[in-house]
Structure formats: C-alpha cells, structure tokens
Amino acid sequence: MTSTIAGSAHTPKEIPPHFKPLGQTGLWCHPLGFGCYRIEEDDPTHEAALRAYLAQGGNLIDTSANYTDGGSERTVGRVLRDIDRASVIIVTKGGYIQGDNMRLAQRRHFPEVVKYGPGLWHCIHPDFLATQIERSRERLGVATLDVFLLHNPEYFLNARAKHGVTDADHDEFYRRIREAFVFLEAQVAAGTLRFYGISSNNFPLPQRDPTHTSLARCLAQAESITPHHHFKVVQFPLNLFETGAVTEINNAGLTPLALCTAKGIGTLANRPLNAFTQQRMVRLADFLPPGSRPSLDALAAALSPLREHETRLTADFKLPLMGEGGLTDWLLQLAPRLDSPFAWEQNAYRLVVLPVRRWLEQLTPPAPPHAVAFTAWQEQFMALANAALASVAEFAAAQAQHQSDAVRKQLSSAGYESREQSLSQMAINTLRSLPELSCVLVGMRRPQYVADACQVLNCPPVDGVSILRYFANRAPSAD
Template identity: 40%
Template sequence: MATPEATRNYFKRLAHKEIPVHSIRDFGKTGWQVSSIGFGGYRIRHDSAEHARALRYALLNGFNLIDTSSNYGDGGSEMLIGNLLHEMFERDEVHRDEIVLVSKVGYIQGQNLRLVQDAEARGQPFPEVVEYADGCWHCIHPEFLEDQLSRSLERLNLPSLDVYLLHNPEYFLADAQKRGELDLAAARERYFMRIGEAFRWMEEKVAEGKIKAYGISSNTFPAAADDFEFTSLEEALRAAETIAEDHHFQVIQFPFNLFEPAACTRKNQANGGKTLLELARERNLATLANRPLNAMVNGGMVRLASFARSDPQDIRQEFDKYLAILSDLESRFTADLLPGLPDDLSKDALMQVFSLSQQLSNALEMFPSWEHWDHVRQNYLMPQSYATLSYLDQKLAENPAWASWSRAYAEALLVFLENITRKYENDAQKRSVQIERQLDSLDASLRDSETLSQKALQVLTSVP
C-alpha cells in the first residue's frame, strides 16, 4: 500500500524532473502526497501497448495517482495497470508504496453481467441488484463487493488497494424514480441504508488490510439538493460516522470541468450554506475530479481537447478508396469463405459483422459530432469487428485462405475507421479553437498552454 513517507520520497526522488510544487497535493487525511493530475484508466485496454507506454511515462515523470474501475475495459483497464506495475516493480523503476491506486465497484456490465445472470440462474442471486437498463445493472451489496474486490485484486496482481470507491451508487435513485414505487424521502432513506451497509463492509476490509481508505464516486454529488438523484455528502458522512468515529470514508469523486463547475459554485450542502468542495475541505476529504476533459453539455458530451486538422479532399479520396477495398473484401468473404465455415457458426451474424462497407457508406455525413462517432467506433465497431476476427483466427487457425483475408480486412478496416475519425476531428477542432480563444481572453497566462486539454487542466488545478 501507499505510505505517507514513500509518496513524499517519490517526488524527492524525481527532483531532477523539476516538478512544480503546485503540482503536488496532500491527499486529504490519508497523509499521502499525490500528483495534482492522475492517470485515468477509463479507456485503457489490456492489450494496448500505447496505453502501457503512456502509463509508464506518467509514473516515471511525476504522476503517482492512478484511477481505474472494475468495469473499465470490462476489467481490461485493471489488468493492464496490474501487468505494467508488476513489470515496473520488478525493474525497481517505481515502488508499490509510492503509488496511490484507486479502483471502483458497482457496475454490472460485460463479464460481470454474465456472472450475475449465471448466479441468478443457479438460484443464488446477488442481493439488491438494480436492473437499471439492458446491459447495465448495478449493485453495492456486501456480497457483490466481496466478489468484486477479489477479482479486481487478481487483475491488478496486488494484495491490496489504496482506495476503493462505490461507483455511481445513485443508480438506485435513478431506478427508484423511473419505477415510481418510492417517494423522495423513502428512496433516500433506503439509498443511505445501502451505502451504510457497504461502508460497514469496507471498514472490515480496512481492518483486514485489503484497502486503506474508501469513498464514493458519484456524478450527483454536485447536483441540486432537490434533484431526485442527488447524493448528499453530509448524509454519506453520517452513514460512516454511525459505523465508527475514526472511519475511513476519506475520498470522494465527482464531475468537474470547464462546463460543469457546480462542485465549487452550487451551495447544495449544509442547508444551502456550502458547496461540495467547501464541505469536503472542511472535513479534510480527498477530492478527485472525473471527466475533467469530457464535459456533459445540454445532454451531449464535449471533448475538451485539440484535434489534428486534415485536408477534406484527402479525407474524401481516402474514404472512397478504402470503402471500395472493404466492399471487395466483404464480397469475397460472403462468396468464398462463408459457405465453407463450420456449421456451429452463425452465418447470418457474421454477415452482419462483415457488412461495414454498407453500414458506413455515408459515414462522413451520418454522425452529428466527433463525440458520437468516437463512441460508436470505440464501443461498438472496433470491439465487435476485432473480437470476431480474433475468435475466428483461433477457430480457423488451419485455414490459410481465412488467415490471409483476416489480415487484409483488419488492416483495411483500421485505416478506414481512422480516416473517418479525421473528418470528425476537423469538425471538433473548430469548436476547440473557439473555446481556446475564449479562455485566452479571460486569462493571459493560459496562452502559454499549447492545447485545449492543457488549458482546461490548468484551470482545474488552480482551484484550491
């Protein structure tokens, strides 16, 4: 686990990096010192060499705070982090007690959803599961937390975590409002009863040495106090205090970015007398900002980043070229490969997967924004296509015709998708330039930061 002394020594050891003093923060009452900017694991994939290089660079250059979750990359985020940390510990590049590692629990998606559904089918369901939507359930009952902590530690290849957070427990409130079975007072009473049970379990894990501190990551900490899904920090503190006077509820996480400043502007605590950050500072809680570069605006997302610009004519020419290549490859698959595939494979499903030249024939015009396109590409197109290719590569390992086609298709698809991305990056960059100009006009010091991401983070880290 992280220790106060080791986290301080980490920054002393990297003194030659000339890390600014304001880039090092005390982490609440834990005694740890951490970098003001952490490494976020949301999009991290277990098989990405690029992501591993980025994390290694961060750890070697003054970023000793890592934030991940059991559902990021369907567990792949924790897996990559664990694998890389193990390698770096073995090489003596960093030490375990210098690093503050945060993970989260609660989401039931992907392999966790299958796990919970299998348990239900066996007649041994996890208690208090919130079936919020197809493909997205939630649970913070101690039985589920026990299962999930062991899985997270196994993926991380570690015996313990520094911080363990309940991940968006407000799904219970959202579900209660949707169902209309509880009024606001009853829903909140039951909500904090569940949180209290989870806290009691977490105190047991602290005593066992499995975690050092715990807390809540909630998108509704900064919400208006009368919002049905509002998570009150005061009530969460009361829940912890009923369990132990010297409790270990020491960390909170919430959205905070240029477009969502409510954590420091909305007085939703102490009967409207304090903001979330004011109360957290008063109680010496460590605070983590999530989505610092992904702002939710008018129901959509705005990525606070600068994007490369490309020649629109080049984009169109490349699009037409690779659309034709994909179309030819998919026609060859249907005519030459599909008839000879084993009968246990769903040929209709495979034809759907390998029909992207039809599905994306109008891709340069069909998406409203870069954010929408990126969501579809990252969460649907690439996982579905490359997971299917990988599965068939193993199943058809002795088929040279398939191997040749698979390599060609994977390469062409990657270029095709990247080219579509270039078009939407052009659109997004126009908006980013406008935001940059507004920021520069408000604070001349921001002009020294080259990208919108740097400017956005500079503003956030200036908040005490």
C-alpha cells in the first residue's frame, strides 16, 4: 500500500521521522492529534490553537457532529479553507442525538433510536448516519471524510444495563453494528468517506462487564461483509488510570491495542489527561509549581477583608448576612470540597454567584441618609467578593496540585524520571512511547497548550507498557 500523509501521494522519504502509520490505511499521522471536544466556533483562542497545531506540523484533527453542537466542525472547516486539504487527516463521528440533532430526530423519527435519558438519545441506524455524514461534510467543507467513526454505540448496551444485559441484547447490538458497517461500506464506494470505525469508551472494559464492547466481534461484522472492508480505525480512552486498552485481556487472549496491531487497525487514544477513576476525574496536569500545598488558614487570611466588610452590613445597616455566617463562612466551608479548578469552574456560578445575586436583590436598602453609604458598601462588597472567588480558585488549584504531585511520585516509582517535564508532558509521553498506538488525541484549546504538548516530541521515549501496567495495579494516591 502506498504510504501517504492524508490524501496526497507522498513517498515514504517525505514522511517526518516522528510520524506513525494509522494502521493499514496507508495514512501517516502526527503522534499527537488535535482533539476538538470543547472547541467553540465563536472563541478565537480555540481557532488560534488549531492553527498553531497545524503550523507545528500536526496533521490529525479529531472532531464530531455533537461537539459543541456542530460548532467544532464549523471551526475546523473554517481553518481548512486556508490550508492544503490533502495535508491533514480529518476524523469525525456520528451517533449522538442532542441539540440540533434532537430537533432533527423529533421531526424525522429515525428507526432504532436509543432514548438514554432526557436530552440524550443515540442512533447508528443508516437513515440517521446518512444525515450525519452529509451534515459533517457540509460543516467541514470537504467532499470526502478521511475517517468516520460510530460515536459510542455502546449507549445501546448502557441503556439495557439498567434492567440487565442479556445475550440477546448483545446479538442485537452487533447486528446494528453490522448494518451500520454495510451502510458505511457503501459510503466508501460512493466516495463520501475513505475509512470507518468505532469510538467506544467500552473497548477497554473487562470482558465480564455486561456493557463491554468486543472489538473482535465488531471486526467480525466487517469481515462478514467483505474481506476487503474499510473498518480500519478505532478510538478509546487511555491514560495513566484508565489503562485497559493496554492491560485488559478481553479479546480472544489479546488486549484491544494488541488486537488492533495484529489486524492492522489504526488506534486513537482519547482522554490522555482526564482520567476517570474511583467515580471522580483526576486531571493529569500541573496547576501550580510542584510542591504547592493548600492551606485553609491562608485562605481564611485572604478572605478576612471580605469578612470585616460583611460585619458592617449588620453593624451599620442592621441587614442580614447571606446565610448563617455570610459569604466568607460559606466559601471556607466550600473550598475543601473542591478537588480541582475544574470543579470550581463548573460549580461556582450555581453554588456562589447566583445565590449572592439573589441575596443582594432581596436586601432592602436603608432609608436616607444611609442609602448612599449602603450603595458604596455594595460596590466594595462586589470587589472583595470577586477577589475572594479568585482566592478560592487558587486554593482549589493547590488541592489539585497535591494530587498531581502524588501522580508524579507514582510515575517515578514506575520508572519515569524527569524533573524538567510537566506532568501533562509525562502523561502524554507515556502514551506516545507506545509503538503500536497511532495517535494520542490531546485537547489543546489554547496556543500555549499546543506548545506544551508538542514539547513531548523532544522528550526521550519511556517504557509505556511497563508504566501503564504499574498504574493498573495501583489505586490513585492522595499522599
């Protein structure tokens, strides 16, 4: 098979030395792909990050129809207009019914829809996939998709798991996979896509898990259609704590990655820095300089101006504090429960900002001559409150850094020694060092994230398999 980078006929000598083959597709890809999960079409920073990735030699972009309700694909399409289309590999996905797709599904009533929950449906029926491929091509501005993946088809099994998954459920699941593959083979013949595959969070699960997606059974469906099938790419989560793709023997004596290697299937690893373990997420990155420690006493000292200001509300204006102890006490009670800046970002509005606004609206301003002084109090309160929120965010970052330091210590115990690399670089480099893995998909929404990730190419390779096996036998530590 001729070696190519995306769609152009490059000779092997023109392929950069650090590129990897995408299975037996004939495509060669940068070891780090640009993950578009949270790429917003109206955020210029996100577009600038994608352009920076391409400028640094990146050539694989991973997106999906449901990422920011199509906005991610539109952003990619805008960037593609300014570059050589043949220089990049475009991977997109379909299957989710949310947002605009929900409105479409409610009008069209597609067959075999899995109504998983309110606002979250799923479908891989050919009738629905046809709309997804056409819409993705339009948003991306391309005639042909390089790779199209069924996006988490295991929602069918996950929904059945609520009442118990049966053998009949599994048979039905793989029948639906086969029907989708028949349709996708026809799309390849029509020229709308070149290769297809599956992105599944359940490929790495133990075989005994009732929702395990069997890569071997999926491959068998493609082989039953034609020995010259185009099921050539899969995607799965892989990171220091979710190691199943490398360590879980769940496919006729092989791990998912080993089976893909044996069968010439290209492999894309997602979530390299967002590890879900013990029902929580561990962000594999540094938030503050290593060694930083959270101090509730230091936080209390930083919030003392706000506390002093709040006392004036009762002393000067005879008005009630927010809650029993005021905003200061509420923040000091909340802070220890925040194990990362992301937890703070996701909950700050609901837990703090909105309640403060409602409390301020309910306060009855005092009559003159105290009204002017109260207005001044409110203005200063808002300034102090904003400063307090920033202090809480820093406290959450310190708590997360404490966890990051523990992960770094575990990496050292696993044989990974580096004082210069950031934790995110160490986590990515562990996966990048796996010879069989085609590409690590990294969320790089800012140009500085691109620069940090691409520095991994200058890091010496490590024994990724040994490191992942070490982590597979250990629970995350908080010490």
